[in-house]
Amino acid sequence: MIVARCVGKKLQNSRDVRTQIAPAVMAVASPPPRSFTVGYALTSKKIKSFIQPKLESHASTKGIRLVAIDRNKLLTEQGPFDVILHKITGKEWRQQLEDYKQKYPDVIVLDPPEAIQHLRNRQSMLQDVAQLDLCDCHVGVPRQLVITGDAASIPGSVAKAGLRLPLVAKPLVADGTAKSHAMSLAYDKYCLTELDPPLVLQEFVNHGGVLFKVYIVGDQIRVVRRFSLPDVQEGEDNCSGVIPFPRVSCAAATAEEADLDPQAAELPPPQLLDCLSKELRRRLGLRLFNLDIIREGGAGNRYYVIDINYFPGYGKMPDYEFVFTDFLLSLARSKGQLVVGGGGAHGGGSGNTSS
Numbered sequence: 001m002i003v004a005r006c007v008g009k010k011l012q013n014s015r016d017v018r019t020q021i022a023p024a025v026m027a028v029a030s031p032p033p034r035s036f037t038v039g040y041a042l043t044s045k046k047i048k049s050f051i052q053p054k055l056e057s058h059a060s061t062k063g064i065r066l067v068a069i070d071r072n073k074l075l076t077e078q079g080p081f082d083v084i085l086h087k088i089t090g091k092e093w094r095q096q097l098e099d100y101k102q103k104y105p106d107v108i109v110l111d112p113p114e115a116i117q118h119l120r121n122r123q124s125m126l127q128d129v130a131q132l133d134l135c136d137c138h139v140g141v142p143r144q145l146v147i148t149g150d151a152a153s154i155p156g157s158v159a160k161a162g163l164r165l166p167l168v169a170k171p172l173v174a175d176g177t178a179k180s181h182a183m184s185l186a187y188d189k190y191c192l193t194e195l196d197p198p199l200v201l202q203e204f205v206n207h208g209g210v211l212f213k214v215y216i217v218g219d220q221i222r223v224v225r226r227f228s229l230p231d232v233q234e235g236e237d238n239c240s241g242v243i244p245f246p247r248v249s250c251a252a253a254t255a256e257e258a259d260l261d262p263q264a265a266e267l268p269p270p271q272l273l274d275c276l277s278k279e280l281r282r283r284l285g286l287r288l289f290n291l292d293i294i295r296e297g298g299a300g301n302r303y304y305v306i307d308i309n310y311f312p313g314y315g316k317m318p319d320y321e322f323v324f325t326d327f328l329l330s331l332a333r334s335k336g337q338l339v340v341g342g343g344g345a346h347g348g349g350s351g352n353t354s355s
């Protein structure tokens with residue numbers, strides 16, 4: 001400011017000098033790098049697990065500010081935000097996002113509400129996987145059936161579709177409520193009428209008791225091992241009926257340090273994860289999600305995607321503060337925005353990949 005004022009005085013004296021010093025004025029007057037502001041609208045549980053001090057402090061060293069959006073105020077009266085991170089649904093919130101985009105067209109909303117909506121139904125969530133054609137490896141979805149009618153119709157529908165028992169019964173809606181995570185195994189055809197539609201019935205696939213959680217953050221990928229349901233033996237007759245099971249693959253079920261069968265524990269090939277993630281990012285129109293993948297028989301190269309979650313528990317992902325900060329920096333760069341100290345990427349590998 002001071003420099004610009006002095007220059008202004010000189011300009012009054014000479015027109016010719018003006019043209020000569022104009023570039024210098026421009027250089028001095030260009031605004032300093034400002035921080036890149038990320039507003040977040042998340043549930044309190046998510047804020048606790050995601051907005052950890054290590055993320056806030058690492059992001060701030062790179063010029064990124066994480067700011068809580070106040071849900072009691074109009075969104076358009078807050079910010080301005082360069083990015084809005086959200087895992088909130090509902091018509092009213094969607095309208096607020098629309099209004100905000102009208103007022104600030106350059107804002108990046110992660111992710112588009114309609115794309116998130118696609119994952120809130122266990123039928124539509126896996127549709128894109130079913131259509132994939134990835135060379136070399138088989139990646140599919142277990143055979144499944146959607147039941148929206150009366151439970152009495154289930155045995156007939158299952159027989160008609162030729163599904164093999166046991167079946168994993170999953171609530172059709174995946175809206176983050178405890179009920180939407182309430183899973184059960186249906187072992188025989190007689191118990192099927194006890195199930196509670198609307199639901200998806202998915203064939204149980206033996207996979208050596210290990211599940212791979214593939215976290216996607218833009219073009220970065222991290223994969224971890226979790227415990228899963230044990231294999232079901234052919235002709236096992238000590239199991240029958242509908243057996244509810246708890247969240248067997250939750251964060252506490254990390255299998256990283258466990259003494260696993262080395263074959264079952266082997267991570268899926270990085271090229272496969274790269275191709276799959278890239279393709280799903282494009283088809284789903286999402287940048288923040290994870291995939292639950294199992295390998296048939298715990299060996300070989302037949303993989304199944306059994307679940308996709310929007311904005312999952314990134315707080316437990318290895319290096320999440322670096323991965324997320326790098327991602328936000330890449331967004332700043334894409335907007336042509338300079339951020340303080342925002343040059344270098346983390347680059348710390350943990351055996352995982354970027355695509």
Ligand SMILES: Nc1ncnc2c1ncn2[C@@H]1O[C@H](COP(=O)(O)OP(=O)(O)OP(=O)(O)O)[C@@H](O)[C@H]1O
Binds near residue numbers: 181182
């Ligand atoms: N088709 C299947 N074959 C074998 N095991 C399965 C299958 N589907 C689900 N499972 C097991 O059940 C668990 C829960 O299923 P799923 O991941 O669909 O539920 P979720 O509640 O959406 O999970 P999340 O907490 O990841 O959102 C899986 O982690 C896996 O252990």
Ligand SMILES: O=P(O)(O)O[C@H]1[C@H](OP(=O)(O)O)[C@@H](OP(=O)(O)O)[C@@H](O)[C@@H](O)[C@@H]1OP(=O)(O)O
Binds near residue numbers: 045310313314
């Ligand atoms: O609670 P956690 O940190 O474990 O995160 C879980 C997350 O809950 P949150 O949204 O409250 O964070 C879940 O979201 P909703 O389906 O319930 O919306 C779902 O995405 C799980 O898959 C996540 O576990 P992860 O797959 O990453 O292990």
Ligand SMILES: [Mg+2]
Binds near residue numbers: 249292307
């Ligand atoms: Mg899951």
Ligand SMILES: [Mg+2]
Binds near residue numbers: 307308309
């Ligand atoms: Mg899920």
